[in-house]
Amino acid sequence: MNTNVLRNLSYGVYVISTLDGDRATGCVANSVMQITSSPVTVALSMNHDNFTNGCIRKTGRFAVSILSVDSDPSLIGTFGFQSGKDVDKFASVPYERKEGLPVIPDSCGYMVFKVVGETETSSHTIFLGELIDGDVFGSAEAMTYAYYHKVVKGKSPKNAPTYIPEEETPAAETRTVWKCTVCGYEYDGEIPFEELPEDYKCPICGQPKSVFSKTEK
Amino acid sequence: MNTNVLRNLSYGVYVISTLDGDRATGCVANSVMQITSSPVTVALSMNHDNFTNGCIRKTGRFAVSILSVDSDPSLIGTFGFQSGKDVDKFASVPYERKEGLPVIPDSCGYMVFKVVGETETSSHTIFLGELIDGDVFGSAEAMTYAYYHKVVKGKSPKNAPTYIPEEETPAAETRTVWKCTVCGYEYDGEIPFEELPEDYKCPICGQPKSVFSKTEK
Numbered sequence: 001m002n003t004n005v006l007r008n009l010s011y012g013v014y015v016i017s018t019l020d021g022d023r024a025t026g027c028v029a030n031s032v033m034q035i036t037s038s039p040v041t042v043a044l045s046m047n048h049d050n051f052t053n054g055c056i057r058k059t060g061r062f063a064v065s066i067l068s069v070d071s072d073p074s075l076i077g078t079f080g081f082q083s084g085k086d087v088d089k090f091a092s093v094p095y096e097r098k099e100g101l102p103v104i105p106d107s108c109g110y111m112v113f114k115v116v117g118e119t120e121t122s123s124h125t126i127f128l129g130e131l132i133d134g135d136v137f138g139s140a141e142a143m144t145y146a147y148y149h150k151v152v153k154g155k156s157p158k159n160a161p162t163y164i165p166e167e168e169t170p171a172a173e174t175r176t177v178w179k180c181t182v183c184g185y186e187y188d189g190e191i192p193f194e195e196l197p198e199d200y201k202c203p204i205c206g207q208p209k210s211v212f213s214k215t216e217k
Numbered sequence: 218m219n220t221n222v223l224r225n226l227s228y229g230v231y232v233i234s235t236l237d238g239d240r241a242t243g244c245v246a247n248s249v250m251q252i253t254s255s256p257v258t259v260a261l262s263m264n265h266d267n268f269t270n271g272c273i274r275k276t277g278r279f280a281v282s283i284l285s286v287d288s289d290p291s292l293i294g295t296f297g298f299q300s301g302k303d304v305d306k307f308a309s310v311p312y313e314r315k316e317g318l319p320v321i322p323d324s325c326g327y328m329v330f331k332v333v334g335e336t337e338t339s340s341h342t343i344f345l346g347e348l349i350d351g352d353v354f355g356s357a358e359a360m361t362y363a364y365y366h367k368v369v370k371g372k373s374p375k376n377a378p379t380y381i382p383e384e385e386t387p388a389a390e391t392r393t394v395w396k397c398t399v400c401g402y403e404y405d406g407e408i409p410f411e412e413l414p415e416d417y418k419c420p421i422c423g424q425p426k427s428v429f430s431k432t433e434k
Contacts, residue, residue: 005326005351006251008283008359009259012227033248034223035262036340042226043260043343045252066225109222119336121345123253126260128338134222142225144361 011145015065015079016044017090017102018055024090024102027052028080030145032064040131042113045124051085053125061114062129063101068108068140069147075106076148077205081183099133109136177217182207228362232282232296233261234307234319235272241307241319244269245297247362249281257348259330262341268302270342278331279346280318285325285357286364292323293365294422298400316350326353395429397422404429 017026031045044062046053056062067075078089095102103110113129120126177186178193183205187193193212200209234243248262261279263270273279284292295306312319320327330346337343394403395410400422404410410429417426 001348001350002352003257003348005283005328005353006257006348008229008285008325008353009249009251010227010229010359010361011250012225031250031252032226033228033250033260033262034226035248035343036338038340040220040223041338043250043262045250045260066222068225108225111222117336117338119334119343119345121253121258121334123255126252126336126343128336131218131220131223133218135219136222136225142227142363144227144363146359146361 013067013076013143013145013148015067015075015104015107016046016052016056017063017065017095017104018052018059018061019101020051020055020084023088024095025052025055025084026063026079026089026102027084028076035128041116042111042129042131044113044127044129046127047124049123051083055084056115056127057118057125059101061099061101061112061132062127063098063103063110063112065104065107065110067143068138069143069151070138070140071104071106071108071143073148073204074206075104077183077202077207081205081207098135105137107137108140108142110134175217177215178212179215180205180207181211181213187212230284230293230360230362230365232284232292232321232324233263233269233273233279234282234312234321235269235276235279236318237268237272237301240305241312242269242272242301243280243296243306243319244301245293252345258333259328259346259348261330261344261346263344264341266340268300272301273332273344274335274342276318278316278318278329278349279344280315280320280327280329282321282324282327284360285355286360286368287355287357288321288323288325288360290365290421291423292321294400294419294424298422298424322354324354325357325359327351392434394432394434396432397424398428398430399424 011030014029014032015026016029033043035041035043090102095104099112101112111134112132114132115127116130117128118125179186180202185202185204228247231246231249232243233246250260252258252260307319312321316329318329328351329349331349332344333347334345396403397419402419402421
């Protein structure tokens with residue numbers, strides 16, 4: 001049995017948001033799919049250990065912001081590599097309230113759901129949510145999980161030096177790569193990594209320069 | 218509320234297969250996602266009206282063949298635009314048996330699951346399946362649902378005249394398009410549609426030339 005085949009399943013990249021009391025909170029998830037069309041219902045899979053899981057249970061509602069290929073990749077770091085228990089994730093992220101829940105305009109759309117069912121598994125809850133609001137933002141394509149792995153990881157953020165695709169590097173040469181040990185982002189800017197300012201932060205997960213390690217590739 | 222936002226959710230394109238007694242059968246689905254990693258469990262959503270739904274219940278197992286961008290697009294027509302109740306879908310499709318279930322080698326991998334849970338909704342069953350076998354085929358990228366809509370529909374099949382992307386057509390000009398009324402495929406070959414042989418079949422759904430209709434675009 002080769003479980004690598006699971007990597008060929010396709011997913012999007014979503015920020016799932018809800019409330020912790022009155023406070024906006026959320027996390028990144030890939031496992032959202034539509035189940036029924038009338039009424040519109042989706043299934044969302046969320047780990048028990050995730051702070052957002054308990055908040056969805058208490059709130060009885062959740063929102064999904066669909067990240068696009070134009071979304072700021074640091075959203076994935078902000079919502080994906082830290083816990084909403086410890087951090088006010090929405091403190092630095094522009095958002096709007098829809099049906100009381102926070103949604104992110106830097107996306108290709110949002111949906112708000114009320115929880116109409118829950119199924120437990122050993123590690124995850126499958127929430128069934130019925131759509132109560134939703135709209136499209138802009139016309140950018142949705143970011144797929146495959147795109148995030150292949151393109152975003154190897155790419156500098158929007159305002160940084162140009163992205164150099166890996167295939168442009170001669171295959172026989174090894175090269176030094178500075179890699180974020182938290183999220184796996186590989187620095188690929190024009191300025192040598194050592195010369196970056198000390199307050200440089202990983203564009204994906206926001207961790208400091210000190211968490212990067214040098215590897216040969 | 219703008220339900221067009223639902224189109225921005227990302228999915229793959231899968232052939233779900235199982236047995237009707239001893240006979241191999243199956244259908245196309247998009248709604249498959251991994252739920253837990255230990256043991257590996259996925260959720261599959263399948264309409265009650267689908268013949269495959271009842272066969273999965275009886276068999277207690279299902280397989281997922283993950284279509285790739287190189288898979289023959291007629292697989293989608295064979296498995297997606299007709300019922301396994303009426304048609305022996307696997308009669309014309311090369312397949313292998315894995316754990317007794319049919320899987321399609323013209324894909325980027327297969328997985329076989331035993332059903333470990335079922336949740337009912339108004340129109341669909343959510344099957345929870347625990348992975349019992351799986352392997353990768355080749356190295357082609359998985360086909361996403363967005364790719365199928367944007368690329369496959371506008372493209373001629375592998376052995377036919379070259380694909381002409383729609384954006385190469387001057388925007389101000391209207392043009393005549395022959396469209397399959399069954400699956401929506403738009404003929405885009407070099408030979409004028411009218412001059413195609415009478416036994417021409419839609420490369421996606423296999424329907425005859427007579428089901429195509431002419432539209433201005």
